[in-house]
Amino acid sequence: MNQKTIADLVRGASCMDDYDPNSMPVEQARRLIQDYLTAINETQLVPLRESLGRVLAKEIISPCNVPNHDNSAMDGYAFNADDLQAGGTRLQVIGTAYAGKAYEGTVGKGQCVRIMTGGVMPAGTDTVIMQEKVQVSGDHISFTDMPKRHLNKRNAGEDLKLGQVVLPAGRLVRAADLGLVASLGIGEVEVYRKLRVAFFSTGDELASIGQPLEPGQVYDSNRYTLYGMLTRLNVEIMDLGVVQDDPETLKKTLLEAANHADVIITSGGVSVGEADYMKQLLEQLGQVVFWKIAMKPGRPLAYGKVGNAHYFGLPGNPVAVMVTFYQFVRQALLVLMGQPEPPPTPMLDVDCTEDIRKLPGRTEFQRGILFVDEDGKWKVRPTGSQGSGILRSMSEANCFIVLDDTVGNVPAGSTVQVQVMEGII
Ligand code: AMP
Ligand code: MG
Numbered sequence: 001m002n003q004k005t006i007a008d009l010v011r012g013a014s015c016m017d018d019y020d021p022n023s024m025p026v027e028q029a030r031r032l033i034q035d036y037l038t039a040i041n042e043t044q045l046v047p048l049r050e051s052l053g054r055v056l057a058k059e060i061i062s063p064c065n066v067p068n069h070d071n072s073a074m075d076g077y078a079f080n081a082d083d084l085q086a087g088g089t090r091l092q093v094i095g096t097a098y099a100g101k102a103y104e105g106t107v108g109k110g111q112c113v114r115i116m117t118g119g120v121m122p123a124g125t126d127t128v129i130m131q132e133k134v135q136v137s138g139d140h141i142s143f144t145d146m147p148k149r150h151l152n153k154r155n156a157g158e159d160l161k162l163g164q165v166v167l168p169a170g171r172l173v174r175a176a177d178l179g180l181v182a183s184l185g186i187g188e189v190e191v192y193r194k195l196r197v198a199f200f201s202t203g204d205e206l207a208s209i210g211q212p213l214e215p216g217q218v219y220d221s222n223r224y225t226l227y228g229m230l231t232r233l234n235v236e237i238m239d240l241g242v243v244q245d246d247p248e249t250l251k252k253t254l255l256e257a258a259n260h261a262d263v264i265i266t267s268g269g270v271s272v273g274e275a276d277y278m279k280q281l282l283e284q285l286g287q288v289v290f291w292k293i294a295m296k297p298g299r300p301l302a303y304g305k306v307g308n309a310h311y312f313g314l315p316g317n318p319v320a321v322m323v324t325f326y327q328f329v330r331q332a333l334l335v336l337m338g339q340p341e342p343p344p345t346p347m348l349d350v351d352c353t354e355d356i357r358k359l360p361g362r363t364e365f366q367r368g369i370l371f372v373d374e375d376g377k378w379k380v381r382p383t384g385s386q387g388s389g390i391l392r393s394m395s396e397a398n399c400f401i402v403l404d405d406t407v408g409n410v411p412a413g414s415t416v417q418v419q420v421m422e423g424i425i
Helices: 006-015 026-036 175-182 222-232 247-260 278-285 318-336 392-396
Strands: 043-047 076-079 089-097 111-115 127-130 135-137 140-143 165-167 188-192 196-202 236-243 263-267 287-292 300-306 309-314 347-352 363-372 378-382 399-403 415-420
Touching: 026 300, 026 318, 076 089, 165 175, 196 222, 196 247, 222 236, 222 263, 222 318, 236 247, 247 263, 247 278, 247 300, 247 309, 263 318, 278 287, 278 300, 278 309, 300 318, 309 318, 318 363, 318 392, 363 392, 363 415, 378 399
Parallel strands: 089 111, 196 236, 196 263, 263 309, 347 378
Antiparallel strands: 043 188, 076 111, 076 127, 089 140, 135 140, 287 300, 300 309, 347 415, 363 378, 363 399, 399 415
16 A cells, blocks of 8 residues: 655655756656555466566466476487597497487496487486587497587576576566466466556647548647557556546546546646646646656656546647656556566667757757668767657657756767667657
């Protein structure tokens, strides 16, 4: 149970020396949100394949050694290294060990067994010489190479040991993990239930696809980017459509969302324009902190709770929606999904080939294109216009160029930090 209330959170924030409600640094806002999250605790047992992209609720302990027996890493001949002769070794081949069909006998002095990759090492053997290194004549082999004892032998348990914690609780299951769990013969795993996320767009100017566009209207694109970003996270989504800038309808929709979802995400209506009702509404319905974050794009961002649901109020501008989602919401959802410490998105240092204009005092997430220059070196350049309504910039970009609060104008040739989008988008 999370004992903290939003009031604690606000109090905590206002006690901080550098707290400025008009401009909170990105890192601080991230920490505050983080502090307030508790993972869902309902779990379910699912067939192994269904656990892909879900979070393990229980650690996986190995019920056996993998591999189960010492076996050969090569097609070749298994023998005992005591039989090696300095000038050249000659051994009698007394049988064959296949993967899945062991040689049952014991291998004695001067003897060997033909063995296939994955074949169980026969009793009495400890070394495998690869077949390319031997001469075969009749039922004998000879070789002059002196392999080291244990060469080409895979040891029982060298991948996973009996009783070992193979995957910890809180692990987001990936393709390799599916195989790893399968290699243990485990067919069902316990995962957290899917996080339920409701979202809607706000704005009188929004038209839905299929409607004709009246003068002054724009098609609602935020519900589509949100759909994509949320689907990628494997959460259960509830698309509540477009809601007009009308306090009663907004209130009804928020309450409905809070009844069904663990998380509510809205776009638009969080600035201070006349039709931006979200602030008043949320003060009425829940506990919400409205922050102006010292960032671009995405300055207005709200976080709080409506009933038991976590609430994220994203700005309306399409690029700002995506940037705030990736910089704040994604990480928070991963925590709520059951990952206590989601791995941070890596930041790389790369040379930027163009000038970037920027004011210090806020973090900018410019959209960038990582490319290979004529010398084969990875470089970055900003996409064209960086306006927060220019969604094309997100579509063209393959990275964010992250310019922190302290950075001012960046001359071409400078090293900048980039966050690669591949893997999160
Ligand atoms: P707001 O934050 O509501 O003032 O909206 C800021 C800007 O984003 C306005 O130009 C809106 O028209 C635009 N906008 C808001 N919501 C959407 C949406 N769902 N799809 C596309 N543009 C939007
Ligand atoms: Mg609006």
